[in-house]
Amino acid sequence: MDIVVENIYLLVIVTLISVLQNAFFALKVEKECISQNIRTPAFERVSCANRNCMDSYPTFLAVMWCAGLCLSQAPAAFAGIIYLVVRHKYFVGYMGQTCQSTPGYLFGKRILFFLVLMCIVGIFNYLLMRYYGSNYKEYVETITSASSALLLIP
Amino acid sequence: MDIVVENIYLLVIVTLISVLQNAFFALKVEKECISQNIRTPAFERVSCANRNCMDSYPTFLAVMWCAGLCLSQAPAAFAGIIYLVVRHKYFVGYMGQTCQSTPGYLFGKRILFFLVLMCIVGIFNYLLMRYYGSNYKEYVETITSASSALLLIP
Amino acid sequence: MDIVVENIYLLVIVTLISVLQNAFFALKVEKECISQNIRTPAFERVSCANRNCMDSYPTFLAVMWCAGLCLSQAPAAFAGIIYLVVRHKYFVGYMGQTCQSTPGYLFGKRILFFLVLMCIVGIFNYLLMRYYGSNYKEYVETITSASSALLLIP
Numbered sequence: 234m235d236i237v238v239e240n241i242y243l244l245v246i247v248t249l250i251s252v253l254q255n256a257f258f259a260l261k262v263e264k265e266c267i268s269q270n271i272r273t274p275a276f277e278r279v280s281c282a283n284r285n286c287m288d289s290y291p292t293f294l295a296v297m298w299c300a301g302l303c304l305s306q307a308p309a310a311f312a313g314i315i316y317l318v319v320r321h322k323y324f325v326g327y328m329g330q331t332c333q334s335t336p337g338y339l340f341g342k343r344i345l346f347f348l349v350l351m352c353i354v355g356i357f358n359y360l361l362m363r364y365y366g367s368n369y370k371e372y373v374e375t376i377t378s379a380s381s382a383l384l385l386i387p
Numbered sequence: 388m389d390i391v392v393e394n395i396y397l398l399v400i401v402t403l404i405s406v407l408q409n410a411f412f413a414l415k416v417e418k419e420c421i422s423q424n425i426r427t428p429a430f431e432r433v434s435c436a437n438r439n440c441m442d443s444y445p446t447f448l449a450v451m452w453c454a455g456l457c458l459s460q461a462p463a464a465f466a467g468i469i470y471l472v473v474r475h476k477y478f479v480g481y482m483g484q485t486c487q488s489t490p491g492y493l494f495g496k497r498i499l500f501f502l503v504l505m506c507i508v509g510i511f512n513y514l515l516m517r518y519y520g521s522n523y524k525e526y527v528e529t530i531t532s533a534s535s536a537l538l539l540i541p
Numbered sequence: 542m543d544i545v546v547e548n549i550y551l552l553v554i555v556t557l558i559s560v561l562q563n564a565f566f567a568l569k570v571e572k573e574c575i576s577q578n579i580r581t582p583a584f585e586r587v588s589c590a591n592r593n594c595m596d597s598y599p600t601f602l603a604v605m606w607c608a609g610l611c612l613s614q615a616p617a618a619f620a621g622i623i624y625l626v627v628r629h630k631y632f633v634g635y636m637g638q639t640c641q642s643t644p645g646y647l648f649g650k651r652i653l654f655f656l657v658l659m660c661i662v663g664i665f666n667y668l669l670m671r672y673y674g675s676n677y678k679e680y681v682e683t684i685t686s687a688s689s690a691l692l693l694i695p
Contacts, residue, residue: 237548238611238667240391245607249660252653255600284596288438291445291599292409299399303392345406352403359392394545442592445599446563453553457546499560506557513546 243310244301248294251317255290258283258324282324285340293341296348303355305374308381309348315384316344344384351377397464398455402448405471409444412437412478436478439494447495450502457509459528462535463502469538470498498538505531551618552609556602559625563598566591566632590632593648601649604656611663613682616689617656623692624652652692659685 265279293316301309323340354373362368419433447470455463477494508527516522573587601624609617631648662681670676 238663239671241610242664242667245611245660245664248603248607249657252600252604252657255597256650256653259597287596287599288441289409289413291441291448292406294599294603295402295448296406299402302395303399342410345410349403349406352399355392356396356399359396363393442595443563443567445595445602446560449556449602450560453556456549457553496564499564503557503560506553509546510550510553513550517547 240306241301243306244298244313247297247310247313247317250314251290251294254317254321255287258286261324286320286324289341293345296345296352300348300351300355303359304351304377308374308377309351311381312344312348312351312384316341319344347381347384394460395455397460398452398467401451401464401467401471404468405444405448408471408475409441412440415478440474440478443495447499450499450506454502454505454509457513458505458531462528462531463505465535466498466502466505466538470495473498501535501538548614549609551614552606552621555605555618555621555625558622559598559602562625562629563595566594569632594628594632597649601653604653604660608656608659608663611667612659612685616682616685617659619689620652620656620659620692624649627652655689655692 262276262279262283265276293313297309297313297316300312319341354377358368358370358373362370416430416433416437419430447467451463451467451470454466473495508531512522512524512527516524570584570587570591573584601621605617605621605624608620627649662685666676666678666681670678
């Protein structure tokens, strides 16, 4: 069982942080709701930002865990952390007039793309190993870890 | 770690396809939003279809992964692919007037039911093996693989 | 593979129950929708209750599975069952006038907090074991199992 924990503990930590962030978002919505009348623009905005974040949350979790399990957990968890930072910026700075019309409706595309790429590379590596016996896992992991730093570029 | 990948790689592939589909749906909503005014029926429809798909997405992922882990991954991934096809049809052909009033609000019921059944069979098989020492896993897997073809019947 | 099933079968059972509950909620919404006109308060209420439940569903699943994998599955599954009971009560007794303005917008906070705590304890225990060689897992599991009974206090 501890072998399992060894391979996922970074992912679990990122998941916990994302859960705390969800709770923070939900509390913001609740607070806005109690303090003011609903149907005000402020409430609409915070509620929309929350809904957009929640809509993409399962996708994010699924991709991050797949990338972490298929390839290696450190770059996946790192990308997850950056995603959470981007999401926080998105939520705080949500200034659109209406719900989905903001440019930031889809945020963190680049990070999700990186994670999807990690999954694909991991599966290809597994299939190569299975059918040809060649194992490039170490090279791939090094390259992935290095390239995950590129996500820091704004 | 490769033992893990061996048992989940088909599930990961289906998850990746579902993520790409989610991105496609989100882009459709965004495009409809930018090209036209919101509050048009077309936007309402595409936004509702997207929301219904997103609402049932975590349920689908959870059931597919449980079925894949408890019993065997090939039929679970196959059912997952069919679910994605059904979801695509649902999204493309969404022609209801209002949000939840369409008959297709719950789509893919049969596939989800099949996946739930797979989970139950897998857990029963495990409990049987644990308490009685009898292992029907191979029979069960063969039957499941065969019966998953029944999902192709429209 | 059966070693995997051994460690997660309780979590799978709780996930299945939650999926059946989701289906029950969706059927309620659909029924309310067909039997009455939409835009009635009754429909609004049931639709809102469903949306609030669905919004917090991925968070719940993620936390429960992390807690079950990191520490031990029995208390996590027990907390999951209690969460489902609380969610059922919330859905049935949803009597708010508007969507997010009810006090019960965030339900089951205490249970989610307990599960998050389980994750943190599990990761700390793993890190302690890794760097100091001390393993308190058995003590921690006993304490967790005992303290999960505290969730029964209303």
